[in-house]
Amino acid sequence: MWQALAQRIQARWYARSAYMALMPLACLYGALVWLRRKAYENGVFKTRRVARPVIVVGNITVGGSGKTPLVIALVTRLAARGVRAGVVSRGYGGRAATYPLAVDANTAPAQAGDEPVLIATRTGAPVVVAPDRVAAAQALCAAHPDIDVIVADDGLQHYRLARQAEIAVRDAARGYGNGWLLPAGPLREPLARLARVDLEAAHGAGGDYQLTVRAARRLVDDARCALDDFACQTVHAVAGIGDPARFFAALTAHGLDVKAHPMPDHHRYTPADLVFGDDRPVLMTEKDAIKCRDMTDSRLWAVPADAVLSDDFAARLDGLIAPFFEPTHKENR
Structure with missing residues (x-):
């Protein structure tokens, strides 16, 4: 029953309409999102830096938007330029006995989640999962001091982890739905959040990749x-x-x-x-x-x-990651 209800609500999101009864909840949710963001901006909640620069690949909508394939492409693109990346993720869908959890191609998806195991399998990059992305990033740096950069699969809203670059992914066909925040719409954060990301990528026909x-x-x-x-x-x-x-x-x-x-x-x-x-x-x-x-x-x-990747997006992505494969960056890390 609950799954069927969720499907009906999501269908409304992407039909560019919404249930009026959910709009007050969306306004309340929006206020909480704003307060949380301001708490980080004003130092009430602390942002933690780790020993390597962080590139976050995420989105402002719930549900799949094609983030993980872009993470794989980004890690591969960095490796082709001599930059070794490690990956951190929450490990959604998995449950480990302890965290942080190091992930490789042989790790059980029931422990790590399906996407981290897929990333490790496709790229060979070191991957660490934990609900606390800071703890995951610290463990990754400690276990793999030879990495040059950390790519965070999802985590656009995980402000506790400081980042040097953000890439926001959206589905080219579905876009941002009706433009409402949860639960009236699919948005985790307001559309204005996109003004603060370094690169926006549309996934699908006619998009960036x-x-x-x-x-x-x-x-x-x-x-x-x-x-x-x-x-x-x-x-x-x-x-x-x-x-x-x-x-x-x-x-x-x-x-x-x-x-x-x-x-x-x-x-x-x-x-x-x-x-x-x-x-x-x-x-x-x-x-x-x-x-x-x-x-x-x-x-x-x-x-x-x-x-x-489209030629235009590839050029913009290369411009974003260029500082991470400059010799001076590696020397001063």
Whole structure:
């Protein structure tokens, strides 16, 4: 019942309308957000600096907007320029016995969350998760003194962690919905917050970067094939991400006949979730596959997605990160 209600409310957000009854709560929430921000600006709440500069990749809306693929692209772009990045994250969807938790490709998503494990797997960068991003960043610097910069996956609103640059991501299609703060709309912070970020990035068709899918990898044996090899076949597609329809559309664009099975974001899969009464292939996002990698089902395939940056956005991003790969920056860190 609660999930259905949440879905109806979110549908209103992105239909550019809102429930009038929620607007007083949105005003109250907005006042609390303003007070919290002022408390940090005036030193009532303390901001903590860590031993390395921090680049935050986040958003001002709830739900998925494509942050994690951009984090992966940013870490890879820095590495190509000789800058070693480490990543910190809250580890949403995971629960560890103790924090901070160091994450690598073999860490259980149930402990670290699916996105940190995906980042560690795709980039090879050191990753640390903790609800307290300052503690995560301090642990990262202590364990990996050779890193040059920290990339924070999400955390735009985690003001306690000082940062040198902020990138705000939005979904190009859904934008900022009806423009209202929670719970009347999807905004964590007012739109005016965007005036203080260093770079805004729109994800999706016509935006600053898009996700492309070209291949598939079978989970049980790591066999690989071109996504086009599934063309004209009927496949099951599952996606527990912020916008499952985007994944289904990408598969359809490659000529696949898709039977779509959207799941809640960060869904924890069981084998029963992937039984559909036939032996057709089951294609899923990498984020979903991270949580299914121990399943011995030859029907399961992961579909990696890569962020492709527009020339204009790539130039603006390079301008933002340029100070972090200057020799003087490394010498004086």
